[in-house]
Amino acid sequence: MFRRKVHGDDSWNDEELCALTELAEGEKGVIVKAIGGFGLVRRLAEMGLTPGTEVKLVKKGSFGGPVEVEVRGVALALGRGVASKVLVKPVKDETHD
């Protein structure tokens, strides 16, 4: 397993982009792209993680465990490896609800 460092990767000039796992708990982001194998990208899309969708990082599991996200009104657990392949643009305006 590897964790792709998004910052500094040349193909992603947009420096605001980060991996879903890099969001803080409670922070939201908009999905830009999922990288990785055909099967994975497709499955993520089918679970509602399509480009342009807003996700909220609810919780990070300890010991590098999975993250829990909220997308389209549903709570999903994503393995750390899976979630690190989802690139998001953090939503800046922190309106606490």
Add this chain to the structure above:
Amino acid sequence: MLNQLKMKPMTRHLRVALAGNANVGKSVIFNQLTGLNQVVGNWPGKTVERAEGTLHFRGYTIRVIDLPGTYSLSAFSIEEIVSREYIAVEKPDVIINVVDASALERNLYLTLQLLELEAPVVMALNQVDFAAKKGIRINVEKLSKMLGIPVVPTVAITGSGINELLMTVVAVANGEIKLNPLKVRFGAEVEEKVQKIQKLVEERIPQMCAVYPARWIAIKILEWDEDIVSKLKNYEDGAKVLAYAKEKASELEKMHGEPSPVILASERYSIASKIAKEVTTLETPPRVGWEQKLDTITTHKILGYPILIGVILAMFSLIFIGGSFLSSFLESLLGNTLSQIEVVLAFLPHEAVKIVADGVFGGIMAGITIALPYIVPFYIILALLEDSGYLPRAAFLMDNLMHRVGLHGKAFIPLVLGYGCSVPACIGCRIMETERERLIATFVVTLVPCAARTVVILGLVGKYVGLHAALALYIFDLALVFILGRIAFKALPGEPVGLIMEMPPYKKPSLKIVLTKTWSRTKDFVYIAFPIIVAGSLAITALDVTGFIGYVTTGAKPLISGWLGLPEAAGVPLIFGVLRKELALILFSELIPLETLSTVQMIVFAIVTMFYIPCVATIAALLRELGWKKTMAITVVDVCVALLVGGMAYRLLSLIMA
């Protein structure tokens, strides 16, 4: 529409299929519809649970099939293929699409795909009560109008709305309600390509269009759906169509910078999202209920783990206390029966009595007194954990650790069960999504020492060598599980699947559902496992009575004494251990005073028993879950591992001890 009412027989037959996401209360609706009139089995040739039941309603006999819970109808999992093949090929009269009202958008994704398949759909908008609690209110008429299909709000747990649902289903089936399903149309660029491919499909492969809707085939090829693509290759012009579709897909991909299935998924989701927004009003902000509080605690970074351990310990104590009580109760009940059978059969020759009594009845006895008492409590607890929503939380906590064995969080559940009994553990491996993950998980599970093997480890090594040695064996086993799991993970072809799992909200488990599930699963287990247990028992008893076992042990002598360094007498107990592992130790002690064994021999014997072959009941479960090829493979690997590790342990330990 299918109109088969020309003959007007007295009772009319309908076939209805339930389709929906996981965790939407689909099985609850199924139970409400069919009660105990259901049969749970497998889809032919697949290890996917197939539940079927019948009900009578207003002169109709309705056969209900509960399709597996899926989020999509792509070819990602066997469940999805099974579902869509049933819908497309068997063409049930009506599909009830069970939808979770509290997560409409995500659920509509499947609905749209059902409409793509041009299936006659009636929607059961379920859990409207729970949605209301979350402040979500859905305009049912508007939703029905937008989709062009009837929508019936239901609360499956209480049975509210079920009657209306049935009336609607019947009305749709006999044509009283006309469906005008929404034609799912994509954005201009995608749509153009779909239509072009569709035209080509209609022209070139009309035979396939007789089974599947042409437009659907076109969409699936554009998405490069493995199953449909491979089906297409069977047709003469298939390759041409595929080449054309591939070209169109790459045009799309260039334009959007995404793989075509992602583009189509996005388009479907945007339609779903639009519909959901149109019909939903959010009333009060959601309150924090006990469900959320329980969720917070049970998936807590630190607290989650002691709770998990507590749950597992409680589960085991319940299974073992309940199981051993039931087991000894049944044994005392049936023990007399066995001796009575021997008395009744006394007129027969002694050998025949032995074969019948020990072989047939002994096998049935073993099934009833050993397997069932542990399996029934296990099924009850499994159903409780499933129905409450705890299982995904446990998987969440253990995901990272399971990755080290090459699996993901969900595999933790069968692995833990394996310490109790391999049989339910193997069946539990169903929760893994792909064949590959299922195979790895099942293989690993057979290596985990079950309760019977614990008897051998503790009764031999623990008692005569010391508890530290027994503990070392357990740790050694874990290490081996880890190593072999990794090897299987590396050796087996296919893409490993990471964890992508819904975390449904907690809910109070329903007693009715728990008991129904337990009942149907137990019934299923008895049908499958008992014949195999009896056959195995019969075979070994026959070998024994006819004296053939002597040849077997003589044949195995070089292996037993030469390679493993065990006394020659160990052969017979090891053969009988296939029936039940603890039998190996019991028989061994009858043949040789255990204390005369050397420490090395004890350890080697325990190691061999731990791995050498799954017991008959486990083999039955493996056959059931994986088919004979994979069962053979696992069995052979297990035997080889046992011999290899046993032989190595003998040599290494002899060196160290000397």
